[in-house]
Amino acid sequence: MKDLYQGQRAMRNMRRQAMQRGVIAVLDIGTSKIACLVLQFDGPGQFRETDGVGPMAGQSNFRVIGMAHTRSRGMRFGEIQTMAETERAIRTVIQSAQKAANVRVDHVIACISGARPASYGLAGEIGLDAGKVAENDVSRVLAACEVPDFGRGREVLHAQPVNFAVDGKSGLSDPRDHTGDKLAVDMHVLTIDGDAAGNLVHCIRRCDMELAGVASASYASGLAALVEDEQELGAACIDLGSGTTGVSVFIKKHMIFADAVRFGGDLITQDIAKGLRISYAQAERLKTLHGGVEATGRDDHEMIDLGGDTGDWETDRRQVSRADLIGIMRPRVEEILENVAGILEAAGFDFMPSRQVVLTGGGSQIPGLDTLAARMLGHNVRIGRPLRIQGLPHNATAPGFSSAIGLALLTAHPQDEWWDFEMPAEAYPARSIRRAYRWFKNNW
Amino acid sequence: MQGLNPFGHRDADQGRPAPVRHVPSRPAPQVGAAKATPRRDPAPSRLAYRLNRMMLRPLMRRLIRVGLPAFLIAMVGGIWLSDETRRANLYSGVDGVVDKVQHRDAFMVQSMRIEGASEVVDKALRAMLPVELPASSFDIDLAKLREKVRMLDAVEAVDLRITPGGVLTAVVTERVPAVLWRHARGLELLDKTGHRVASVTARDVRKDLPIIAGEGADRAAPEAMALIEAAGPILPRLRGLERVGERRWDLVLDNGQRVKLPEDGALRALERVIALNKAQDLLSRDVAEIDLRNEFRPVLQIGNEAQNAIRRARGQAEIGPDGKPLETNPSVAAGQKNSTKTGTNPKKT
Incomplete structure (x- = not known):
């Protein structure tokens, strides 16, 4: 574990350097979109006590000066599948975020959602x-x-x-x-x-950026979507992404469990595309505009134009009822939630004092999901939007950005990790000068 | 899934074939149009990305925004000016414009008017003007010309200005000769401050002026003027003042009499002599020299005539003007001095 210690420490130093410079980027590489926030750290003292803004766990000392998101490429199940494509997507998003911020960014903190945590x-x-x-x-x-x-x-x-x-x-x-x-x-x-982590590091290096930290996406979205009380009393955050569904369990403001299901909204779209024989893009459009999981009687009468660009008039003029669409989506959503429930059971979530479940991520925007999830996961379910941070544009306040925002919060207020503590003297080589120095320091 | 498919009228075991195209019913899609715009990759190339990041550097941006335009302007200007003909054209053009402006009627000086100057000074002043009139007022540097005119000894002050009519007016205040100064190199006229006015060839040119002599007399001219002023009653007999050792004055009277005045308080000493003269008619007697250099011990040197009168009364041999006894009685006059101290005499007054 020692090389890991060194590697993580190097990243931590890089992060400190970036904070000194004042500008750092956070990068959320998801399966369907890549989001990049450029953060400016103005340091504390930006607000006075009289402004009615407390320390807010370090959230008040930074603001977002540039934001960009773009379609992700080459990703599958939250892992990098085609390195060159992902690199291009990262380049696109970083360049547009830099353009928005009008600042060159050299340090980036990334999160990884898949990779079988x-x-x-x-x-x-x-x-x-x-x-x-x-x-x-x-x-x-x-x-x-x-x-x-x-x-x-x-x-x-x-x-x-x-x-x-x-x-x-x-x-x-x-x-x-x-x-x-x-x-x-x-x-x-x-x-x-x-290997997945190595691929990510490689992609970011290829973009001339220094990696200043890696975090789990489930953890980051938990930080953004859970309010402080939920983190303290115990809650699970379910990040319904497109490639993976992350689960993280918090208690006493610490993450005690994290996992990810290799299912996500992408699969729902695929189901729609296969079931209705339409293109993937159209299926995505149908899902976001008309999707749902709770069918009512009215949905039978609401006919949706499938549309299309196939060139065939008959095919492009098809219609389905919204109930049909819900009928395709619901089994898949149920399957995802079943898997999540299995993970929560394995994590011993049933024994937690407060069994709050917070759904976030792009998938949480499906109408009726909260009632379905309440039925499957327990009663205390709510849809969580990410915390508001300063300077964030309105279009980035959607639940889909919760892991990017959580990563920004984590950057501003990092959690103590094992490698933040000093290495015990025994871990140094037997004849190291540092070991002698540490021994002197501890004993006198 | 089967129930969802509104078009599922075909055999279920076959799977769904591709939709049948009704070929003649509508025009074929335009292949060329689709080909003309292939979807461009939105991602920047590695090079573009790097360039973009490089451009975001603060130094680089400043270089582009300030450095590059400055360099371009300098380069274009340099290349354009590197040609000899163009440079000459540019210079002549600029000179032409400057000339045109400077030679407008408003700036021209047509004539010169000199007030308060004698003929000599007038001529000299006209000669000093650096340009031929009429000339542009830009060509006449008034400050420089003023300095130059003031270098003339005869001019005390000059007021040079160009009046709106294009007339260069010079109001000259000339120095007034107050005294003549004779020195080793000749004879000069001085004003009352001791500044040279002009040279003269002979004393007769200005008979009305008193004369001073000796090295350094010009520097003490104001004192000399005061002395001459004070000499009122004996002025007709005054031949001049002589500066001795650049330190003090000798008053020289017409019959060779000399009043040696002290360095300090010469005026007071002179007044004393005049008072003595008034009371005792001192200067019309046979007195060769009155030495007032020491205030407390004035010395009179009596003339040869008076000496011989005294000697005769004492029965001593008479002496000549050279101090030697006359041939009649050489043995008696051998040890005689030709001066006698009569320190108590002036004090009687």
Whole structure:
């Protein structure tokens, strides 16, 4: 895990550099669209206390100065399938965002939605010789976590200490200077497919950008769509994307679980296209304009022109009722939600104190989805729109942008990760000067 | 799915064939039009992307916005001017315009009028004008000309101006000769401040003016003027003032009498001499020299005549003007001095 530590640390330094420069881009590479926000960090003190704007968890110190989104290319299931195509799409979106911001951007933080995420809960425990939790004990206990075999080619995307416990006292977010004999930690580790992550890094490098961080899209959309209380009390965020449906579970403002289903709105469109024998673009149009999941009696009478550009008059003049369209969409949406329910069950969501489910992502805009989801996932379901951030244009406030916005929030207010703590002295090579330095620092 | 298909009247096991085209019913789609506009890739090429990013650099943008236009202007101008003929044309054109403006009637100076100048100065002034009249007023540098005119010794001040009628007016204030100065190189007229006015060839040119002499007399001319002013009663007998050692004045009277005045307070000493003269008629007696250099010890040197009178009264041999005893009694006059200190004499007054 040490090379990962170095790599993530390098990215963290890059992020710090970008913050110093004041301009950073966040890039949400989805299956159907790529969104890029250019953030300007003005630093704190932009608002005074008298303006009625509190610190807002670091959201008030940046604003969006450029936004662009474009159709994604070469992506499938949230992973990069054709590198050159995706690179072109990234170039397009970055160039137009730069044009909108009128600023050159060199650092980018990206999120990855697919790549088969896997969540692990790790636990570690150490004895405290000093009877008190010292600074280096935190890193020691993080290093003491038992790391399971993640499997071949897996990379750790997030490794966040979720909970500290000193002796019997659990639920500590900062255990430093607590007295006790034992320090325990619960850590949430999210791993993804290494090759998919490598492909993403390669694509961004090809665009002359420095990668300043990678985050999971499910996590980011959870940050944007869940309000603070939901994050604190426990909630699941379901990001209905086009290629993947991300699920992330939050409690005590920490992500404790994340996963993704390899189904999404794309599949619904494909079903429509196959079922009605129309082109993919037309199917997408039908889905967004007339789609739904709850059929009523009136829908039988509402006839929809299929349209088309085939050149055949008969084919282009076909009509279907809205009930037909709903009949195609609903099984697929149900299938997706079933899978989500399975994931939530596997995550032990039923045992959470508050079982709030928040639907976000482009797919959450299907009319009637909330009632369907409430029936399938539990009663506390709402459609979540992303948090509003400063300078965001109106057309980017749709639920489909929640992972991009969440990524911006994460950039402004990063979560402590395992690699943000100092490496314990034991992890250095035996004869390293830094090890000696660290030993001196800890003992005097 | 079957129920959804409104056109599903064909055999189910066959699968759905492609829709039948009714060929003659409508014109074929225009192939050429579709081909003419193939969908352009919206993505920028790698090169375009890099160029775009390069252009967004602040330095680059400043270079493009300021540097490039400046360079282009400089280059075009340089190339255009590099040709000798064009440059000459440009210069002559500019010169022509300047000339045209400067030689408008409004700027022309037609004549010159000089006021308050003697004939000599008038001639000199006219000669000093750098251009032939009529000329443009731009060609006449009044400040320079004024300086030049003021270099003339005879001119004290000059007021040069170009009046609206195109007349160059010079109002000259000439220096008034107040005193003649005789020195080793000749004879000069000085004004009352001691500034040279002109040279003269002989004393007779200005008989009315007093004369001063000696090196450095011109610098002390104001003092000399004051002395001459004060000499009122003895003025008819005054031959002139002589500057001694560039330090003090000697008053020289017509019969060779000399009043040596001190360096400081010469005026007071002169007044004292005049008072003495009034009281005792001192200067009409046989006194060769009155030495007032030391205020507390005035010295009189009596003339040869008076000396001999004294000697005769004492029964001593008479002496000649050279101080030697006359041949009649050389042995007596051998050790005699020709001056006698009579320090108590002036104090009686």
